[in-house]
Amino acid sequence: MTLRSSRPRARTFAAASLTAAAALTLAACGSSGSDSGAGSDDSASGSGSPRTVKTAMGDVKLTGTPERVVVLDTAELDSALTLGVKPVGATHADVASGFLGYLPKEQVAGIKDVGRMMTPNLEAVAALKPDLILTSKVRHGDKYAELSKIAPTVMTENTGYPWKENFQVHAEALGKKAEAKMVTDDYARHVTDVTTALGGKEKASATEVNMVRFVEGADIRIYGKKNYIATILADVGLGRPAVTDKAADGFSYDVSPEKIDLADADAIFHATYGDPKKAKETQTTGSGLWKNMDAVKNGKVFAVDDQLWIQGIGYTAADKILSELRTSLTK
Template identity: 80%
Template sequence: MTPHRTRTPAAALLTVAAALALTACGSSSGTSEGGSASEDSPNRTISTAMGDVKVPAAPRRVVVLDTAELDSALTLGVKPVGATHADVASGFLDYLPRDRVAGIADVGAMMTPNLEAVAALRPDLILTSKVRHGDRYAELSRIAPTVMTENTGYPWKENFRVHAAALGRKAEARRTVADYAEHAAEVTEALGGKERAAATEVNMVRFVEGADIRVYGRKNYIGTILADVGLGRPAVVDRAKDGFSYDVSPERIDLADADAVFHSTYGDPEKSKETRTTGSGLWKNMAAVKNGKVFAVDDQLWIQGIGYTAAGKILDELKKDLAP
């Protein structure tokens, strides 16, 4: 992605001010008291992590500042005018269809969005989360109505409903949720039914550059998908701090053993300890390795996507790898 040129503070302020003025010209009032308005009302009120926020009934220029929000928008048939880029070579996560993200303006890195670039797009809605950008809420909400969920990851289904409400796509969201539930049930049956799925213990391991190896617990995005299929989880996952992950060193990787182990890598394989760990005797002696039930998966898809489009692809991979 081509980086934005650095401008003087004065120039940046003028650009933001101009964009704010244009955005304000397109706004209108009139919202149902205490809840969502009808579809043909100029505005609706959305309950967010930062309180109630008025949004356009049919936003046309949406900017998303995280991967989950990008997945949600595209899943619901909304192409944002701008999005932050993930820490990957392609900018936007690779599992997203190239034609669906083509033309979306890059507004900076996920944790440090370029607010000048955001304002220049004249958005009428911004989607993000408090955990990512709560400290910039005042600045963002001066550019456009900003809808923030509290967190990301584990509450992804609840967050999707908030995104759908903000985008005016509740009907599409209901269809998406129903399709996902049907898809998950189909995978469960393909694995031999509920009892056989529950008897198959699965672990998700992530090698992270600059951190310990994570054995994912139940309270995260991938944990919820495994639960939706009804797969069993080894006892080690219940050691996870706050349900998120139980972190281990390469010397304790055998604790991650299960009937099947999926693993991904964030960062350099050497620096994340992936190369060292998967080449060790402890790893090679795990039952999952000996039984050919260890699967390297795409970190962007399994960990970073955090949405229904990603989840559908993960369900397909679970079926392919685990079906008898």
Template identity: 80%
Template structure:
């Protein structure tokens, strides 16, 4: 069954590429002063509601720049190749779960938190996508370059953000295809794992080792938590202690608090400096029930934590099936 699911949902990118050519442009107009002075895209404009107010954007933007990983995932998922994107703090620059052929030709416009405004302007974009939490302090400068659409936050609100991205890109029809496919995929995974009751009875934790920070036991208000919830997996009581629902942070001496039926873990940064090596080699870790039962899985941080989009989610769902089946 795993192969069937992978094949069916692997057709998503191809189907989107076809429908992208057929999709109707969004309609409407706006006299917003935030229209910017970006590249020429032709056609009319429509208004997008953003964290910074209403913004007039081209109906069919041709030169899009994205300034975070979620926006890059959204654009590529919807069949739009940006002309520019910031790079993540990883060796590969752009996140490694994204197909190389889709990334080819995208100009690197700097690090995610410190984008190079001159490089962005040189691309003559007609639309910039990002979030207020990342680049709200640069909004005044960015909107002078091109219409800039910002969501309020990133992570937990990824589904709502995707709809904003789709609206801005003129890809609402494609967005519905994506969300419908995701709903179908999650339902298939739940069924393959034994149904809703069995899935809910399986408690899952997500642990992230972070260089320069404490170990994070992820709560219920973050990107990966929403995917686990959509499949219907249970979460241990420790997740209710997460600060602002995001994470409950512990030292290696308290890693046993992360125990569950299943534990997924990823690493951001150097394994030694993030305390991954020290922690996973400790007696506390080895004595956890999940470790003893062989239900601990090391997953790719770029995919499970940093991607924050539907293309990433589709791949995560397939990995969940493989690991939990």
């Protein structure tokens, strides 16, 4: 197989966004029911088609393509921008840049900041006169009644691990199912390219990879198999060390700096949330335990951007992560 560079792939993602942006821009209207779930029971899911979106809070009926969308979390912002939809408003992440730094500045320019992710300013949201609000129950389920009075509100149950399913819900709500297929098809091609670059499925599966996150105010996280980044590693076919099976609910196995050697693997990617000293990154990576790990001694430890690898949660982030995986693991 001929390996492709990241540039043609990036253009494909951009083409999907441009196609999405050129779709019909009809106003959305909706109401909520009592059924729960995710996805849609309507066979017609093209741009502008009347549709019933099954959400964590019940059915939401929509007609047309929303023109004024407000997103209240990072995954929803990634989804909208990936599909060529520029929200009129979005909450900001707890980072200096507000919106996550991996997102192109020209795409987020002009988006109204409606407050912190966990505490959105509902008055600011209402002032934007949205015709659709995207978020999740785990983040804002307690605000659903208020939000749904402002505009039809589509909530997925959770965020992170089910990001692919959530993306389809977002695409359905936005009237962008055709564009979503372009995105997922391109992601699948990119995954194949990376696996091939690593020597094929067998060699990839024999390479055990860990993801470690240093978090200010918490223990060090060795990520398990049920989170956003784990799904990307699994798609590429990379192996995971046995320690990942100890992760609580599959999410993470938390350790102190004195047990960091449990994170050893063929390759380690690590990110930091907050101040490196307060997150114990400085202390840990300077320790003998860290320096004596095989991954460290073999030069297979890679510091990565927390905003991209952990907080992004979407196909635009995933595309960039795949490129970085390929570059790091083929050195």
